[in-house]
Amino acid sequence: MQFVLHELLNVEAELKSMPKHADLDADTINQVLEEAGKFCSEVVFPLNQSGDREGCTYEGNGVVKTPAGFRQAYRQYIEAGWPALGCDPEFGGQGLPAFVNNALYEMLNSANQAWTMYPGLSHGAYECLHEHGTPEQKSTYLPKLVSGEWTGTMCLTEPHCGTDLGILRTKAEPNPDGSFALTGMKIFISSGEHDMAENIVHLVLARLPGAPMGTKGISLFIVPKFVPDSNGAVGERNTIKCGSIEHKMGIHGNATCVMNLDGARGWLVGEANKGLNAMFVMMNAARLGVGMQGLGLTEVAYQNSLVYAKERLQMRALTGPKAPEKAADPIIVHPDVRRMLLTQKAYAEAGRAFTYWAALNIDKELSHADEATRREAADFVALLTPVIKAFLTDNAFEGTNLAMQIYGGHGFISEWGMEQYVRDARINMIYEGTNSIQALDLLGRKILGDMGAKLKRFGKLVSDFVEQEGVKPEMQEFINPLADIGEKVQKLTMEIGMKAMQNPDEVGAAAVPYLRTVGHLVFSYFWARMARVALDRADSGDAFYTAKLATARFYFARLLPETAATIRAARAGAKPMMDYDEALF
Template sequence: MPYQPPVRDYAFLLRDLLELERYANLPAFADASMDTVDQILEEAGRFTGEVLAPLNSVGDKEGCRWSPDFSVETPKGFKEAYVKLVEGGWPALGADPAYGGQGLPHVVNLAFSEMSSAANMAFSMYPGLTHGAYSAIMAAGSQEQKDLYLPKLAAFQWGGTMNLTEPHCGTDLGLLRTKAVPSGDGTYKISGQKIWISGGEHDLTENIVHLVLARIEGAPAGTRGISLFIVPKFIPDTEGKPGVRNSVKCLGLEEKMGIHGNATCVISHEEATGWLIGEENRGLSIMFVMMNEARLGVGMQGVAQAEAAYQAAAAFARERLQGRSLTGPKNPDGPADPIIVHPDIRRMLMDARAIIEGGRAFLFWTALHGDLADASPDEAVRQKGHDFMALMTPVLKGFLTDRGFQVCSDAMQVHGGAGFTEHFPVSQYLRDCRIALIYEGTNGIQALDLVGRKLAADGGRGVMSFFAEVDAFAEANEADAKMKPFVDGLAQAKAELQEATMWLMQNGLANPDNAGAASTDYLHLFGLTALAYMWAMMARTALAKIAGGSADPLYQEKLAVGRYYIARVLPETTGRLAKLKTGAETLMALPAEAF
């Protein structure tokens, strides 16, 4: 069965859970009535399901093709699909109306992004990175730069990339060697090689805008001396159209495990002309605007690939006949029962739904806080939005990609030996999803960022605010007998997360290796607790709808999956707490030469 966008679930989150129309008085939400949003979701479902999904396997099998003239050809059908993407106005959903966008809240655009990624992850990376470049220039570009580049990027007429990694440095960007030499006319000559550049060269747009990290001659060593530059493939002429070809070349494509339809390039800048964005030596902080947006997008990719893989596994489980139910035949007229009758198959499918639907709610809830951080007139709401966006970004990226990959692996397991072949789609979902645990900062780096910076930021204001919100929810719902499993499970998980936080504060400073050793378990403990909160809120919403007379089976399904999460997934928090409290001693016991 081909991927079917879960439009009903998006509508549930936006209408019922987040109550998007509550914010209709804010200018940023004025055009986001649920009637409009429903139409967007339906059309997005058609576009991604009918146009992008059929090209997913094509992109995987064909890949991109590099030519000695340094050009790259995308897989068959990608150019035509990209034209339809632009003609449909999808790029402009969340962009600023001042630059040709529709100005809708980002939480609405997130639904389209997930559908696009689930339908065709490799294709969706091209517009995804373009929007990241748009955001970085919007945040720090000069007015002249905004006027020149943003309308083209918002319309996806021009593509965008970020050029960070070099052959000798990835995470430690302080080691980068790409240099920028002032030309004396306000431009710089950029020289150096960048690798693993997603969408670094392709045939989808008339120009590509590279955002390049480089060090100006004489700048301080390390990350303090990094600047950010706009380096377009074609230098815009006086009319803002692509002009002279810049000295930026794609030297080749990486041979990858997955996302074959996306051009992952080696890019050489050979005294290429570039323009400084923002101030000298402040490039990394500007690039983090793009990276943080990308990290949320990567967390979304984990959910998206998990959704596609789950759908394939559920369809296979309903159709594949193997063995008989332990409680007697369920298909007595057939030679065997469908494997969905077996408890262990149900375990994997229920694990998948619990993570996917809870993770999607976590993404949307965080995205709404991000919208309110910019749009609310209430300073406290804005501050909370900024705090939650900063705190949750590493959790969303690390937890949802780890769990998304596990869902894809379980989906392959449901297929049995068939899943290990290329005759079924799950092998591609598993291969494509694996990169999400690595790029935009490995999940280990996300965990270190969470415990090393995000927890302590502003005196711990963000995490304390989250704890207070969870406590308030539990107190408000503890008298409701139907909510008891959700409230009790959430309260225990929150208490364990709080205990882990205190342990880190007490032991991490004394020995930084303790924080490093605990970081991944802490990130997962945080993610599990956050999803418990999401499921508790979804349960309350579903119960209210049922009490109001709704017969929509979606609400009963939410309660069933939510109860499964609380009973079968959430208990993992206790083990995570026990592991992190053992500290670094056993982890660091062997000398390096013993490995």
């Protein structure tokens, strides 16, 4: 983490151009993250397996109990001030950059994804209200969300609509006092009810009377579990209640709720019929957060796999015994075990570089002194948010499955913990917009929607680095494949764009393999940059840099070649799917 922050991204120097962060130094950042690591490993991680086994319990009448220890750990979390880390000092926050908060969440997700979802969603609710709330709403809700005393949710999905929010039915009728009465049902609401905080602030999408059909008729409302009284303290119980909790494949420690609204009092956030614009602040935060869930699970799966591979004895190395004093060699001597370990390691380290860079760009977008830099950073974040969500969670599912494979039969047994990581990782490919939806967003809206302008901006980063480093012999093995995939993405994008003008189904047919291709372009860029740093430190004698170079070489040799298949699949077009008669299914 320190390598990425200080040697790759040079965050201390970057912060000098952001007036509100200009005095923050590397030592302070490191101290904060060191303490965060202790909290994650000592307080949250020990609850991961026990929380999975126990799960949440619906006790009737809207009451949900979280697993043993969850509530106490959350109390320690807020007492230590972690919810306030990246929040506005005006509302009690510590005002640290987004990339510091991002690093905290990587560790939290490695330690216990289900527990981390409670404060994670709360931070998204904070961001939404910070940007779109009225002064009164901010003064009432933000200090409580910042302190962690109250938690937050996002209530979007209904039984008949998931991603297609344009057909949601929850109604909001105006009350004489300026509030609204909301009636409807929401499902799959993560952290919708629990016993960890004194109040829960639900952000709910609903329709006003006479609202236009589709997404242009959706409004956003604050619907608290307990309505705040005139002093901002917990008041009367609102009529939004949990009707049941889902029994799920994974993340058992997080309550996934059916929420029933029966004339529940709510207050409009932002403009009427423009709720989706406001909610996108929280949705995009959640998509970045889900990417961090994928990264956290990839890292912890690798850490466990590595320990096991060094200790587990099975067979002898094909080139002769490596531990002749033992009954067999540790499985790390076998090439395919190394393939699995290095796949996890390469995906984790590139994912960390990518997401920390994206978080730094969020800080630039919000705080940089130069307007052009702010705009550029905003474009990078908008373009690559779907890649973070989809590519990192796809890779995490692969990485956790590899952990289960490395453990062999023990991987399939619950007490060893690997099968839980597989189950927890699987949801990340589904919620906050399935990875197919992320792919459509990337190709259809973010790239073809602006004729490739945002992609060209990222492409310039790549081409500038290629031009700068391409003449250096020691960088050829990294620069040549980076330049190659950059050119291929450019050509593929133009080809799909031309086909899509004739048939929009071409976008849907190409989107998923296209996103994986772009994901590898991004990872290739960051692996080449990390290799440059490692080469510059090669004379230090530190094995860390030797390992970094070796992992870069593995990535380019064994993982990047996946793009030969993804490019070919994207080029295959819609015909093989859409010409298939429905009657033949």
